Amino acid sequence: MTDSRRAGETAPRYTSYPTAPHFHAGVRGRQVRTWMQTIPAGEAMSLYVHIPFCDRLCWFCACHTKHTLRYEPVTEYLDVLFDEIRLAGSHVPAGVVVRALHFGGGSPTMLKPADLTQLSRLLRDTFAFADDAEISVEIDPNDISEETLDALAAIRMTRASLGIQDFDPRVQRAINREQSFETTSTVIKGLRRRGVGSVNLDLVYGLPHQTVAGIAATVAQVLTLAPDRIALFGYAHVPWFKKHQTMIKEAWLPDTEQRIAQSRRAAELILEAGYTPIGLDHFARPDDSLAKAATTGRLRRNFQGYTDDNCETLIGFGPSSISRYRQGYAQNTPAMGEYQRLVAGGTLPVSRGFVLSNEDRARAWVIERLMCDFSFSGREAVRLFGDVGHRIVEEARGVAGTEPDLLEQVGDLFSIRADSRPLARIAASKFDPYLSRGEARHSVAV
Incomplete structure (x- = not known):
């Protein structure tokens, strides 16, 4: 039985060590350029592309993103992002192979289909990709059209990650994330028809107005969608860090005992359905590569959570994105104006990092x-x-x-x-x- 007193203690999520709050301004673009240039030729690496825009702002979210109802800021951003990708490509040695690419945000599926395919084409023109490279995309089902689904197939996406959080309408209204089961199901069916082999669904416990019975009902619906992976996160209420979370009143939130009960009940139902537990908060079908990594001691953890990606180098593009090299971590500036200025000057837009x-x-x-x-x-x-x-x-x-x-x-x-x-x-x-x-x-x- 989990000690509720200890469960109420706070701790980092440890998607890196040292964690990002300990990064400092002593690491800048010139040093990171050298780190890039010394990646061994023939080595595999991973890429992360950050799309820091959403057409609605979910109040529970702690990601670095901006709300916009106009597409012009996205177009302007893509021009700079393309230049950053070309700049990094000029420093990475020939022969380094991309084994994994992750589009995150924000909402990557907010991109127009033509822009998404152009971004993918630039990445492939700039870097050498393995034939079996894993291409994963974070998807907001409310953004998806048939044209977007076609574009995702065209960029050879292998894994889709869809945010659900909770299907209870009251909970959805409280977090400004209204999304029906029918919409989610339609998108998943469209992905499957286009040959996407792996679907991950994100659930969250500890949300406002959430109950044990409510999250159990959501899990039951999720299981009918037959996902390959399920992530079950605890809501991180950090209004001092993300001001929009002040829209969620603390009186609406479940206490520690209720959070534990919600987490336990959701996990029980997922395990009863035959999924393998992965680390703290992930589940996968036994034949999934993540489950195989967990059972053979090859499970890793990075900024996207649990993964079977064993690349030592991860290069992140876009404001606030974090890169990992053998020598240490490097984080791009989160300020859009500074990001644009540095890239325009031919400098990697790094504002801080950590030498290991x-x-x-x-x-x-x-x-x-x-x-x-x-x-x-x-x-x-x-x-x-x-x-x-x-x-x-x-x-x-x-x-x-x-x-x-x-x-x-x-x-x-x-x-x-x-x-x-x-x-x-x-x-x-x-x-x-x-x-x-x-x-x-x-x-x-x-």
Whole structure:
């Protein structure tokens, strides 16, 4: 049984380590250009393209996006985005191969079909793509037309990710995200007809006016859509970070006990339907590549969440996007004007980042394994990281001794107890010395 007191504690989501609040202005475009130029030829990498626009603003959302009802700002942005892609392409060595491409936002499907296909064509003209590259797109079903579906097929999309959150009309009104089951079903059928082999559906618990019975009803509807993957996120109420979340009154939100009950009931129903649990909050069909990665110890975690993408390099395009290199992290400026100015000047639009030390890499590995596998091997930590690994193993012994509800040691393995797995973010935070040095506020752990 999850400890509700601990579930109400806050912790980072650990889609990177160190986490983004610890990035600093000491990393800029010139340094990142060198990082790009030293990617080994023949290596595989991933790309992320950020579309920071929505034609409606969902009040629960914590993404970097802008609301617009006019398409002119999107057109102007695409011109700059294209220049950034060309600029990066001039620095990446020949022979580096793209294995995965993710379009996120915002709402990538807000793009006109012709613009979407032109963007894809530019990426393929600039970088070498593997024949079996995974192309994933975040989709707002309310934006989708038959022409958009055709464009998604034309860019060779292999995975669609659709946001649902909850089908209860009262909850949808409270988060400004009205979307019918019928609309969602129609889009999924259109994707399947065009050969899209994998569909992921996003659900959220802890939303305003949400109940256990309500989320159970939503899950039942979702299961009739036969998704290949399901993500079950806890709503992160961070109005100090995203001002539009002030539109959601805190009195409307379920308390910690209710959040736990909603999460548990939704997970039970998904598991009963035969899905494999993936990390904290994902589920997949047993034959899905994510499930196979989880069962073979190859599950990874990056800025898009759980993934089977094992590329060391991830280059992000667009304002606020984060890139990962062997040397460290680099984040583009979130300010559109500054982004445009830097790209126009022929400079990578990086405003901050983080250079990784060996200790950072060791702690990143431990945190990723706890978030993905709920355990890590002390022997493996020492083999990979030497003296730093030794020190972290000693820390782990201390955590296991003083907080056995979070971590236990059995032989060489340090594991999160089965009934405490929802607290994995808190367990991971025990190996994050930067956490106490910053002033960032985080969402609740469950």
